[in-house]
Amino acid sequence: MRSLIDILDFTTEELDQLISVANDIIANPQKYSEKCKGKKLATLFFEPSTRTRLSFEAAMYELGGNVLGFSEANSSSAAKGESVADTAKTVSCYADIIAMRHPKEGAPYVASLNASIPVINAGDGGHNHPTQTLADLLTIYREKGGFNNLTIGFCGDLKFGRTVHSLINALARYSGIKVVLISPKELMLPGYVKTDVLEKNNISYTETTDLEEVMPQLDILYMTRVQRERFFNEEDYLRLKDSYVLTPDKLNEAKSDLSIMHPLPRVNEISVAIDDDPRACYFKQVLNGKYMRMALILKLLEV
Amino acid sequence: MNIDSITNGIVIDHITAGRGMLLYDLLGLNNKDCSVALIMRVNSRKCGKKDIIKIDSNISVDFDVIGYVDPNATVNIIRDGKLIEKRNIELPEKLTNVIKCKNPRCITSVEQELDNIFKLTDKENMVYRCIYCETKAKIGK
Structure with missing residues (x-):
């Protein structure tokens, strides 16, 4: 029995296989509409989330399965002091697979050690969010036809952005990737990601504070939000939150086939005027997330 | 400074100078009902300065803890005043x-x-x- 806690739990072959299944689901949705008939997904969301929970629920319904669960800790036994281990054991009696979001890092891993059914990490604090990475990978694959020899710019909060760290981890296993890191000095990619992931895998990377300067070389621009909840000091947040705001004029020098991605939600870092630009991919990412979650559920349930 | 030899017990030797106290704490030796000598910063031909812990009892100690604090330490098991085993320590997985x-x-x-x-x-x-x-x-x- 497998679970997905960290994107690195899966080999590149397994990720490629998920992408292939997701593409087949997109092409032939009817073929999959009853694959999970009689199966139940438990969505255990100990902190609020709109898109991830709805995406999991939509994924399971489109596979013909059912969903049960809760969307905040107050409406679960956690409010009474139940441990994650006991919750996982209990829910294993009711459902066939668990998707868990928890504010504490490592909680889904604890669940996977105690559940008798597969567990999917749907986000654990600022630690991991592997199904967002699955959505990102499918988006890149569908936009670019593969992962090799791409120049990918990550822009914004590279220090706290877990989606950036996970995606870099996943992409570092492909060849010919070039990474451009665009951030204010205070929000640069942590040193350990550079040494343990980029340098270890011989990935070429550059760091800059100037988005427009590097725009012409990018195949993909991955924008991120500066997250208020990661700052201890409101002043620092206010000073940094508008570091990068992508507006149509900044795309003048960009490639015509650039793909603009964002894990969402956005605040103001991508102007709404860009939404209709054919290069904007962030809402496609949302849809791709659902297809990858469908492929993931099928894989973990072995159906 | 003279510390008596022990008859039955364990000598943890060649501890990097300054780490003896940490090892003493992590091994929980303050809670054991036995004589323990923690000797700090003694001269050593092998490593300049070192710490030593002598435990005058056949208690069990967690070798993983020793490996974590100092994989270069050595452990000597003493029975009836004689060295019966010398163990090299490794970093625990x-x-x-x-x-x-x-x-x-x-x-x-x-x-x-x-x-x-x-x-x-x-x-x-x-x-x-x-x-x-x-x-x-x-x-x-």
């Missing part, structure tokens, strides 16, 4: 309930009954990470 995760966002910070488990992720640099949140452990903290 896993540490269970030896150190606590300091990350306030880690699940172990709210679920006290969970074992605090760290895995060796980088042998060369002696890096241990929490198995739950992957926070790096700093030796002795």
Whole structure:
């Protein structure tokens, strides 16, 4: 029995296989509409989330399965002091697979050690969010036809952005990737990601504070939000939150086939005027997330 | 300074100078009902200065703890006044309930009954990470 806690739990072959299944689901949705008939997904969301929970629920319904669960800790036994281990054991009696979001890092891993059914990490604090990475990978694959020899710019909060760290981890296993890191000095990619992931895998990377300067070389621009909840000091947040705001004029020098991605939600870092630009991919990412979650559920349930 | 030889027990020798107290604490020797000598910063031909711990009893000690604090330490087992075994210490692959995760966002910070488990992720640099949140452990903290 497998679970997905960290994107690195899966080999590149397994990720490629998920992408292939997701593409087949997109092409032939009817073929999959009853694959999970009689199966139940438990969505255990100990902190609020709109898109991830709805995406999991939509994924399971489109596979013909059912969903049960809760969307905040107050409406679960956690409010009474139940441990994650006991919750996982209990829910294993009711459902066939668990998707868990928890504010504490490592909680889904604890669940996977105690559940008798597969567990999917749907986000654990600022630690991991592997199904967002699955959505990102499918988006890149569908936009670019593969992962090799791409120049990918990550822009914004590279220090706290877990989606950036996970995606870099996943992409570092492909060849010919070039990474451009665009951030204010205070929000640069942590040193350990550079040494343990980029340098270890011989990935070429550059760091800059100037988005427009590097725009012409990018195949993909991955924008991120500066997250208020990661700052201890409101002043620092206010000073940094508008570091990068992508507006149509900044795309003048960009490639015509650039793909603009964002894990969402956005605040103001991508102007709404860009939404209709054919290069904007962030809402496609949302849809791709659902297809990858469908492929993931099928894989973990072995159906 | 003279410390008597022990008859039955354990001598942990060649501890990097300054780490003896930490090892004493992590082995929980203050709670053991036996004589223990912690000798710090003595001259050593092999390593300049070193710490030594002598435990005058056949208690069991956790060799993983010794390996975590100082993989270069040596352990001598003494029976009837004679050295019967000399053990070399290695870095343990896993540490269970030896150190606590300091990350306030880690699940172990709210679920006290969970074992605090760290895995060796980088042998060369002696890096241990929490198995739950992957926070790096700093030796002795």
